[in-house]
Amino acid sequence: MQEVWEDANVKIGDVLSDVFGLSGQLMWEALVAGQSSAGEVAQLARGHARKKIAELTAALEGHPMRDAHRFLITRAMRHRAFLADEIEALDQEIARSLTRPDLSQPNSTSIVGSRIWIPSRPSRRVKSFSEQRR
Template sequence: MEVVYPRCSGLDVHKRFVVACLSIVENGQRHKELRQVGTMTSDILALKGWLQASGCHQIAMESTGVFWKPLYHLLEDSFEIVLVNAQHMKAVPGRKTDVKDAEWIADLLQHGLLKASFLPSSEQQAVRDLTRTRMRLLQERTRLINRIQKVLEDANLKLASVVSDVMGVTGQAILQALVAGQENPECLAHLARGSLVKKEDQLQAALQGKLAPHHRMQLEELLQLIATLDHSIARFDREVAERLHQFDALIERMDAVTGLSRRSIEVLLGELGWDMSHFPDAAHAASWVGIVRCITHLSIPGAARRNSKGGSWVNCLP
C-alpha cells in the first residue's frame, strides 16, 4: 500500500494522558516509536518538540469528547492535524483488536486512509461555545421558575392560574411583596399592571393561601438566583451580538422568517457557521446540527434549498 506520509504520528487522547505513535518509513522499512505523556501544557509542548525534532509534520487524532481541543490548539500552528470521527476510523476494515489505538491511527494516516472531520473556525467555535452556555443558563432559569410555581402551589397561591408569566411585571411585583411579608390578597391584587388590572378580583381569590416562613425563604433565594442568571444571560447576549456584529444584515434577513428570533438565529450561526459551502446539501447541514427531515428556506449564500425528505427547517429548530 502506498505511503502518503513517510513521517507522521497518531495520538490516542485521554483525559489525563496521551499516547503518541511516531511512524517513520525509510528505505521501505517502517520504524515506530511510542510515548505516553500527560495532558498538562508543559507535557504537550514537550511532545510537540519531540515530534518536530523527528521531522513529523502530520498528526491524526480522534475527536473524542472535549479532551482533543487543548491538544489541537497547542499543536495546530506547527502540524497539519487530521481530526477524525472515531466511527469512521472503526469502519475501515482490517483493524486487529490487539493493535494499540495510537499505532492504528498512525497506520491509517500514513497510508492516507483517514478523512478529516469538519472543524469550524475559531471564531465560530467561540460563538458556539457562548450560545451553548447561554442556552444552559436559560434552561436553568426555566427550571428555577418552575420551582417558584411549585412553592406557590404548596402554599395554595394560584398565581400561575391567573398570570401567564409569573416572572412578568405583575408576577414579579407580587412575588417581591410576598417575600417582603405582604400576605393581604387585596393589597397583592392591587399590584396588577397592564391587562391584568381587569383581573384583580381573580388575583385576589388566587392569592388567598398560607405562605409559611420556609416558603418565603425559598421564594427569596429563587428570585435572587434568577436575577443573577438574568445578569449573566444579558452579558452573554451582548458578547454574542458583538461577535456577530458583522452579520447584522444577514441576521436581519433571517429574522423575517416566521418562527425565528435573534437568539435562535445566533444559535444557527454558532452551529452552522456563516460559510455554508462546507455542507454539500441541506441534509448534511441538518445532520450537523441534529435536525432531521428538514428543508431550508433561508437566503444564505451557498446553502442548499431543499432536501428530498421534506419537512420544515424552521419548525425543527432545536
C-alpha cells in the same frame, strides 16, 4: 419554584399568563415581604392584569406563606435574576463578536459566502490569458 407556590397555596399562575412578568414579580415581592392581604397584593397588578384583580384576590386568599416559602422564593428569584444577567452578558458578547471589522483597513478581506474575516496577503497581479499572449 412552582412547587413552593403550590405548597403555599398561591395560585396566581392560574390567573396570570406570565408569573415572571411585572405584575407577577411585584406580587411575589409583596408576598415575600410579608404583605398578607390578598387584596393589597392583587392591587399590584399592572397592564392587562388589572382587569383580573378579583380573580387574583381569590387566587391569593388564604395562602399560608411560611418563612420557609419566603426563603425558597427569595433564593429562586435571585437565581432567576442572576441567570437573566448572564444571558444578557452572553448576548452582548455574541453581538460584539459578530460585528464585522472595518474593511477600509489595508490587508483585510472576507471569504465569500462566509462570515469569517481574514487578513489577506499582497499578491502579484495575475495576467489574463490574453495579456500573456502579447
